[in-house]
Each structure stands twice: as structure tokens, then as C-alpha cells.
Amino acid sequence: MMNFQQMYQMYQQPQAAAAQTAQAQQQLAGYADPQQLQMQAYQQQMMQQQQLQMQQAQQAQQVQQPQEDLIGQEEHITVAGCTHATVGGIVRGNFTVLGENHGRPTYKKDQQVNGLDVQMYYWDERDGPNFCGWWFGPKVGGDQVWAYHPSSTATTPPKTGWKVPYDGPVDQSFVISVNQQGSVLKQQQAMQQQQQQQQQQQAQMYEQQQQQQQAYQQQQQAYQQQQQQEQQQAYQKQQQEQQAQQQAYLQQQRQMQIQQQEMKKQQAAEMQRKTEEMNRKRMEDQKKKAEEMKRAQEENAAAMQVRRVVQKVRMAKEETLALLQQELAEIMQKELAKCGSMQAKVQEECTLCVEQAKLNIEKMKEAKVKEEERKVELAKKLKEAQEK
Known part of the structure; x- marks a missing residue:
């Protein structure tokens, strides 16, 4: 069975060969591209990490030697x-x-x-x-x-x-x-997987080198094209800026004309609004005055109707007072509400006229009594004078 040290040496051989090949290619090319140097540094770092992982795995196997005669970390x-x-x-x-x-x-x-x-x-x-x-x-x-x-x-x-x-x-x-058979199979699978990964990495490195060379050539061509494009774009930009300035000036002039026309429209509309407002207010004032005049005429007419009867009541005699009071009550019920602002004054006149009529009747009675007394006294004196 292959031990861990043999597996580690087999793993290191293709890594070292790849590093030597890359170094030889650099020396033959005589040109150290920065991207290639960066890639080589990355590869060396990956190799160091893989070597460290292998060493740690070996140390872990040594540390895991069971003190209690354990099986260890075996699958x-x-x-x-x-x-x-x-x-x-x-x-x-x-x-x-x-x-x-x-x-x-x-x-x-x-x-x-x-x-x-x-x-x-x-x-x-x-x-x-x-x-x-x-x-x-x-x-x-x-x-x-x-x-x-x-x-x-x-x-x-x-x-x-x-x-x-x-x-x-x-x-x-x-x-x-x-289970030695399972462990060996697992190790073989790991080795095959590592070899496949190494082959893939080497193929990727070669492809990356080809891509970097093509990228450098494309970069040079792109730089020249970029210079020409920048010059052409600068000229076009200058022309466009001049056209834009001219268009902006014309646009500014048109905008000023539009603003002036709009201002004139607003002034005309404001003047028309004020004129219409003045006419409307004048018509409302005229209408209000006409309504007030009409209302005053109606109030005066109603007051005149009541005051005619009031005058008749003032001149009433005792035998006609009751009838005239009835007539006054009827005319007040009909016309007093139409007197408007004169209603209180007319109502007061109605009340006073009845009192005045009654007072006049009393005065007339007193005068009549005095006249009768005077006549009696005069007749008495006349009779006495005749008797003498």
C-alpha cells in the first residue's frame, strides 16, 4: 500500500515540473509581462498552500495515533x-x-x-x-x-x-x-482527482498565456484606434458644441419671445378680468340700489295704507271708534309686515292713535258736559234777570 510520504512526493513532482517549465519559458522569451508575473506568483502561492495542507494532513495523521488503540479518523x-x-x-x-x-x-x-x-x-x-x-x-x-x-x-x-x-x-x-481496500481506493481516487486538477490547471495556464498575448496585441491595436477615435471625437465634439451653442442662443431668443407674448396675454387677460369685475360690481350696485328703492317704495306704500286708517282713528268719534279699530287691525295684519324697517314706527303710531282717539273722545265729552252746564247756568241767569 502507498504511504502518505509517497503520495506527497508524487503530488509535488508535477507541481515542480510545471514551475520549472514556466520559468524556462520566461527566460527564453526574455520578456517579463506583469500579468504573467502575477499569474506565476499566484501559482507559487497555490503550491505553497497545497504543500502546507499536505503537511498538516500528515501531522494530523501522526497526532491522531490513538492512545487508547482507536481506529482514528477513517471512513x-x-x-x-x-x-x-x-x-x-x-x-x-x-x-x-x-x-x-x-x-x-x-x-x-x-x-x-x-x-x-x-x-x-x-x-x-x-x-x-x-x-x-x-x-x-x-x-x-x-x-x-x-x-x-x-x-x-x-x-x-x-x-x-x-x-x-x-x-x-x-x-x-x-x-x-x-478497511485497507476502501482506504486505498479512496487514496487512488484522490490522486486521480489531483492529477486531473493539475492537468486542468496547466491547460488553463497555457490558455491564459495565449489569451494574455492576444490581449496585449489587441490592446496595442485598441490603443491606436482609441487615439484616432479620440481625435475624431474631439473634432466632432467641438463641432457639436458650436452647434449646440448656436441652437441654445436661438432657443433662448425663441423662449424670450414666447415669454413676452405670454406676458402680454396675461396683462390683457388681467385687464379684461378687472374690467369685467368692475362691470359686474357696477351692475350689482345698480341692482342693489334698484331693489332697495323698490323695497322702500313698497314699505312706504304699505305704511301709507296703514297711516290712512291711523288718521281716521285719530279723528274717530265715540260711536265710530270700535269700527275704525277693527279696520285698523285688519290693515295692520295685511300691510304691517310689508313696512320693513318702518314696521316698528308704524306699529307705535297705530298704538298711539287709538290712545289719542280715546283721549279726544273724553275731551269732547268733558267739553260737551261743560257746554251743557254753561247753557244751564246761562239760562238760569237769564231767567233770574227776567224775574227782576
């Missing part, structure tokens, strides 16, 4: 031995790493037994120290188990020291070892 393992008649047929065979449980790897047998999976896993002390350790069972954490190892410090499966069944004695024939 493919084999279980052999086991004298138990039932459990032996279940656990013996090849296993492949499946995942992780409680921070440590789990393994699954490559074939099922009686329709059941066969798994190996670690269980920590969460359910008590008696359940802590490595187990064989159909599923992780299941109730059915076939073999048990009590180690709580083993970070990978122990090679020996397994109890079969889980509460029985240690079976010395029960041994876990590395």
Missing part, C-alpha cells in the same frame, strides 16, 4: 471476530462513516442484516454514566443493542475491548480495523 472500517453466535453474524463486515452523534462519528454497515441497518455510534452521559460509550444497534439511540464499549474518552471507535452482548464479558476476538 472505511472492518469488524471481525466476535464469538457470539447471533451477534457475530450481525456485526461482522465492512462499515462506512455515516455522520455524527454527540460530537463523534457514526458508522453504518454496507449491507443490512435481516432487513435491519447495523450502525455504530457514540452516546454521551445525558442518560447517565451507564449509557455512555460506543454501541452497535439498528439505529442511533435505539433500545435494541448488540455490542458495547464503555469508553467515554475515545473520540473514534476503539479497536478492542468490546462487550458482547452489551452486559456480557469483553470478547477478545472482537476487533475493528481499517
Whole structure:
């Protein structure tokens, strides 16, 4: 079987050859392109990183040499031995790493037994120290188990020291070892993958060199074309700027004319609006005055109708007063509301005229009584004078 050091040397040989080839090509060309130097620096950096990773992997293998005789970080393992008649047929065979449980790897047998999976896993002390350790069972954490190892410090499966069944004695024939066939196959696949990657990288490097040379030539041609285009563009830009300035001047003149015309329109519209506003206000004033005059005439006419009756009441006699009061009440009901602002004054006149009429009637009565008394007194005096 090829060891790790041989794999590392095989990996370094094509890398060193590629670096020497690139260096020789540079010396023959006699020209150090900056992009090529940058690419070479990148390649050297990648080689250094790969060498460091290989060294770390080698150191990790050395560090992982188990102190408790552990299997180590292996993906493919084999279980052999086991004298138990039932459990032996279940656990013996090849296993492949499946995942992780409680921070440590789990393994699954490559074939099922009686329709059941066969798994190996670690269980920590969460359910008590008696359940802590490595187990064989159909599923992780299941109730059915076939073999048990009590180690709580083993970070990978122990090679020996397994109890079969889980509460029985240690079976010395029960041994876990590395599946050499699976490991070799894995290493060969890794080497093939690395060689393919190296070939792809070399092809990419050659293609990049060709692309860089073509890019340099294209860059020179593009530079010359760019110079010509820039000169032509500068001339065209100058012509365009002159045309743009001329167009801007003409546009400014047209804009000023439009603004002047718009200002004249606004002034004319404002003048027309003011004229229409003045005419409207004048017509409203005239209409208001006419309405006020008409209303005043109507109020005066209504007041005259009432005042005619008021005058008649003032001159009423005792026998006509009641009838004239009735006439006054009727005319007030009909015309008083039409008196408008004169309503209060007319109503006061109506009230005073009745009082004045009554006062006049009383005065007339008193005058009549006095006249009768005067006549009686005069007749008496006349009679006395005749008797003498």
C-alpha cells in the first residue's frame, strides 16, 4: 500500500515540473509581462498552500495515533471476530462513516442484516454514566443493542475491548480495523482527482498565456484606434458644441419671445378680468340700489295704507271708534309686515292713535258736559234777570 510520504512526493513532482517549465519559458522569451508575473506568483502561492495542507494532513495523521488503540479518523472500517453466535453474524463486515452523534462519528454497515441497518455510534452521559460509550444497534439511540464499549474518552471507535452482548464479558476476538481496500481506493481516487486538477490547471495556464498575448496585441491595436477615435471625437465634439451653442442662443431668443407674448396675454387677460369685475360690481350696485328703492317704495306704500286708517282713528268719534279699530287691525295684519324697517314706527303710531282717539273722545265729552252746564247756568241767569 502507498504511504502518505509517497503520495506527497508524487503530488509535488508535477507541481515542480510545471514551475520549472514556466520559468524556462520566461527566460527564453526574455520578456517579463506583469500579468504573467502575477499569474506565476499566484501559482507559487497555490503550491505553497497545497504543500502546507499536505503537511498538516500528515501531522494530523501522526497526532491522531490513538492512545487508547482507536481506529482514528477513517471512513472505511472492518469488524471481525466476535464469538457470539447471533451477534457475530450481525456485526461482522465492512462499515462506512455515516455522520455524527454527540460530537463523534457514526458508522453504518454496507449491507443490512435481516432487513435491519447495523450502525455504530457514540452516546454521551445525558442518560447517565451507564449509557455512555460506543454501541452497535439498528439505529442511533435505539433500545435494541448488540455490542458495547464503555469508553467515554475515545473520540473514534476503539479497536478492542468490546462487550458482547452489551452486559456480557469483553470478547477478545472482537476487533475493528481499517478497511485497507476502501482506504486505498479512496487514496487512488484522490490522486486521480489531483492529477486531473493539475492537468486542468496547466491547460488553463497555457490558455491564459495565449489569451494574455492576444490581449496585449489587441490592446496595442485598441490603443491606436482609441487615439484616432479620440481625435475624431474631439473634432466632432467641438463641432457639436458650436452647434449646440448656436441652437441654445436661438432657443433662448425663441423662449424670450414666447415669454413676452405670454406676458402680454396675461396683462390683457388681467385687464379684461378687472374690467369685467368692475362691470359686474357696477351692475350689482345698480341692482342693489334698484331693489332697495323698490323695497322702500313698497314699505312706504304699505305704511301709507296703514297711516290712512291711523288718521281716521285719530279723528274717530265715540260711536265710530270700535269700527275704525277693527279696520285698523285688519290693515295692520295685511300691510304691517310689508313696512320693513318702518314696521316698528308704524306699529307705535297705530298704538298711539287709538290712545289719542280715546283721549279726544273724553275731551269732547268733558267739553260737551261743560257746554251743557254753561247753557244751564246761562239760562238760569237769564231767567233770574227776567224775574227782576
